[in-house]
Amino acid sequence: MNKSLLLAAITLAVGFGLGQYLAKDNAPVIKANKPDKSFAGGYEAKQDDTLKSNADVVLPGSGDTITVNPGQKIQDAVIAAKPGDTIMVMPGKYEETIYIDKDSIRLIGVIQEGQRAELNGRGELNDAILYSGNNITVENFLITKYKGNGIMGQAGNNFEIRGNVIVDTGVYGIFPQLGKNGIVSHNIISGIEDAAIYVGMSDNIHVAHNEVFDSVAGIEIENSRHSIVENNYVHNNTGGILAFITPGLPIKTTYDVIIRNNFVVGNNHKNFGAPGSTVAGIPPGTGILVMAADEVVIENNIITDNKTAGIMITDHYNAPNTTIDEGSDPYPDQVAILDNLMLRNGYDTIDEVKALMLTELKTGNPDIVRAGKSNDSCIYNRHRYITVGINDFKDCEFNNTKDVVTYLLDEPVPPREITAENKGKIAYLGICTGCHSYTGRIVGPPVQLIQALYMENPQGLADYIANPVKKRDDYPEMPPQNYLDEETRLAVAEYMLSRTN
């Protein structure tokens, strides 16, 4: 043991000055600023089938404005609002959970002389804002003391979450999940026991100009594609910026993620993550962490004072608290580390990293650490950093990402396009047939009987199903079908009247 260590030290002493500038098998490779070429990006709107629909989007802000004053409930305004409406919440304290299960609502806190609309969970309420609708905006609130999340989306495309201050609130500050085309910007978030900003299972996301600190994770991009994280100030978290594939989720990939122009500074906070959570395994002092995610480009960040490492790259096998999923590729492939300003990282690193360094006979404080397998990854100007585990990284064939301004879409993701006729047929077969058969009685009267009453009057039938009244003593009252829009109600009436079996 002593002997081999000593031997290692001697080899190091001799080889160190040279080894710094030597790739594994090559002559010195100091070739700054060549080539001058951008990462091409991984997204083509033209190839995206979900954008081919011509159906209309109700634009947020196109409707009425509803004002909420302290003492009133914001939720009442949400219930009253119709798609397109804007809800302005005046400064004051509001203690409620707000849920938005409709499209195109803007929920905006009014700031008056620095006073904000404050959502306060008193340490008892679960989440501040839940939404599942498309085209939702949440802006300028102060959110504090909730047990769960500050702002949580469960599906919902075209979201805008900006200008919020989220302090000491539960598990995630901002957590859009299962949405496409969303922006999270200009929020200030702190004291979160998992990720301050957590983008989960989403596409085409832009996270920019946020300040996140004093949390276990600053910004996490998980099982998501075509995302940019830029211009954020990420400090004093346990881990700064994460790009993950978490196994065991129904959407199993992360790729095409650009992390650029962020300040990633002093993320040395004690890990206070919940036991068993993925982030609970992050060593304090991790600047940027890539786990299993592919095509992650890290460019032009200022990464300083992170005591374990500036950038860490790992596969699933080397990550704690991680399960195995045959559908998830465990390796981080095609990671690209471009120029980053790295200073004073890795000065108090963990034993595992020290052991890795020993295998490469390296000393010093590591900027960049890779554990486990990674295929087709690259680094630019590798000679600038103290690295471990990246000998097989190639030299990058691009050195910037300027061709990719944003992955946000020019037009909002439209709803699925279905002709009125098909809507009528689908609603008839999917809903009406549960209670109505053509001839016999199931629950409601037979279709033949309905045809006899309404054959010349589809609009009358469409009106009836929106607002049914009890007509027959021996039949139960029909539930209203007013959730189908007017066009669909007429189409379903016409379809029902056209049936011959």
Added chain:
Amino acid sequence: MISSLILAAGITLSAECPRGFELVGGSRCELRTVYQFYDSLQNRGVGGTQTSLPAHVDGYSPQQIDLGRYLFFDPILSANQVQSCASCHQPDKGFSDGHGRSVGFDGELLPRSAPTLWNSAFLDRFFWDGRAKTLEEQAKGPLYAAAEMNNTPEALLQRLNANDNYRRLFSEAFPGSKEIVESNVLTVLAAFQASLISLNSRYDRYAHGDHSALNEEEIAGMNVFRSFVARCSECHTPPLFTNNQIAVIGTPEPEGMELDIGAEKTFGTSVLKGGFKVPTLRNIEFTGPYMHSGVFPTLREATEFYNKGRGHAVPNGVEMQIHWHIWEPDLKEEELDLIVSFMKTLSDETFKPETPKQVPSGLAVLADVQESSPALDAKSKSEMQAKHSKSDQSIPKTAMRR
């Protein structure tokens, strides 16, 4: 018996698709649901209220589906000619059986609970441990398991081919085929199960936009359910209320039963020890007792499990990598009640198929199994054994020979 065979000879197959399906091109039944108005991220069928469903199997013919229905209820599939698929998947019990653990052909308790069959058209993993990938592959499990229907492919096909009714019906469902082959048996069973669609609950009306479909308490329950404190919807994700993944949650086994390692065996990795498929919560109020071995008699107890702390029921000395969403949410008692209220809004049996009065074999459709007690104590177990052995003896020799 002879009269029932005569009646069975009159069985014909429906030329119409089950409710909720459209007949396309004269022979394909294709599913229609309002969820087809929506999209979902990456087409994975997980999301929020207005989210499309996962990919599904359909396109079977009306005749195949209807033949599957007869076969499903016909004890001819089991070695002892007593059990049918419906013995453990009873339409009136949410296509489960009311037992914590199902009962095998000899009256012995099986290790696991019978899962619901509602919405199985959307699944790509079957069995609690996820060991089958298709409904067809799944069907072979109980058919040939020694403790379950205890059949063999040879004996099964021999019996079916010896039955004139089945030969007639199979040639109707598969025009041009002369003999009954195993793949067609599996196809019709899959066809029938894939027709069991439940997507018209009160929750669905809410999801499509009728916010009066749920009352205040149920909406409050939904908000606890999807909150990041309770986190139910992180795995029981709408619209199916499952993400169809494997999760290790560490529920206890019933007393006296040794630990079931579940998906560890399927996937050959100890990090999945005690892992089971996340079940759908649709029609959940009808399918108790709950969990893979039915340890919780009520939905309230099943819900409370998640509030008792991460890994609290993992046996001493067992290493289990509990799912990251299992934590200590510290939900209030009222919140647990609210979650239960919400789960009951996921009930919808409007497309429940009709149980046939006669099946092609002429054997009795097991109505009596449907009436057995939900909690199977030693007494009812011995009764069950007696009943089964009695039924064994009463199998008419004519039917056996045919």
